[in-house]
Amino acid sequence: MPVLPSWLTEPLWDQFWALLPQRPLYHLDHPLRCRRPRISDRIVFDKLLQVLRFGCPYEAIADTTCSASTIRSRRDEWIRLGIFSQLKRIALDSYDRIVGLMLDQIAIDSSLTKAPGGGEVAGRSPVDRGTQGLKRSGMTDGYGIPLGRVLDGANCHDSPLLAPTLDRLAELGPLPDDITVHLDAGYDSNKTRALLDERGLHGRIAHKGEKAPIQASRRWHVERTHAWQNAFHRLSRCYERRAVVIDAFFDLADTIITVRSLIRRSWTTHRWDNRPRRRP
Known part of the structure; x- marks a missing residue:
């Protein structure tokens, strides 16, 4: 097959x-x-x-x-x-x-995967008994087409990875004047809002402590893209160092x-x- x-x-x-x-x-x-x-x-x-x-x-x-x-x-x-x-x-x-990339709507989120062999971008996973893990901060357009990513250890918080992930927008050429970035509650902070304001981006961020279905915004596109990437088993359980x-x-x-x-x-x-x- x-x-x-x-x-x-x-x-x-x-x-x-x-x-x-x-x-x-x-x-x-x-x-x-x-x-x-x-x-x-x-x-x-x-x-x-x-x-x-x-x-x-x-x-x-x-x-x-x-x-x-x-x-x-x-x-x-x-x-x-x-x-x-x-x-x-x-x-x-x-x-x-x-087809056309929907660059006026950007979704960013992180995903944790196992990294049993460790490596340059692996770290102690806080949700998997301290085993080695890999975190990727992925960015997609409004449909879910992967635009770029930043790799780091599983023990890194999502917020510090937001700025280097947004830097990948510079590789895409001309961008729309009005861009909305969809983020989950892990980015709900004044520091994140200040970062988006500095770059001239609008943020739609879920609030901590408030339950909201993922379908309420365009965040589900990046979640679906993470699932697409995890279907490649070399990425869902990474042995590369x-x-x-x-x-x-x-x-x-x-x-x-x-x-x-x-x-x-x-x-x-x-x-x-x-x-x-x-x-x-």
Whole structure:
């Protein structure tokens, strides 16, 4: 069974392949002077999708076509080239051009996940018997398209992560003049309101001690996006120790979410050659 349907995997690979540098089939400067052909980038890309989706170790994904060390080395090479961040940027630009990002409504919230192996951005979780955990402060548009995130330890409060999360708006280009930021009661403080006022943003913040359904505002979009991201088991239980690798997997997951939403929302308004027969 494929890790992702072909109508989603193929456009992802086509754009990913276009970003890769041209490499010879054989390693001309191999220290052992061997002539073994280089492992295909498509094979490694499919392996990384399996690692992201199933969350299993690299050794469990490796087989006769590709070893675990090759997956790791090619992953690190693509991270150095910035391929994953470029892919996410292209997906967001395509979504904005075809459907349109709802940047006048922004939702921000944090989510805790397990990090059994610790790492650079892991910390003692206050809600999981003190085990190692990872917190991500995610930002979405009014529909739930992931715009950016900030990673920190599970013992970090949500409020200090608000400012660096809002800084990710600068990467999106021109913004609407009137932006409303939807936050939960964890951000209900004068410091948060002052921060939003300094940036010219309007805040819609839930009040502490007052029960309100999540559907009362647009906060539920970011909660749904957290659920979409946690469906990738490499993110819901993170064994990676380096922050750049975690960010790369998040960028790949956000790209998948964005392209999937793009295909779903444009299915009734656009036609293309490999369009799914049914609305995904």
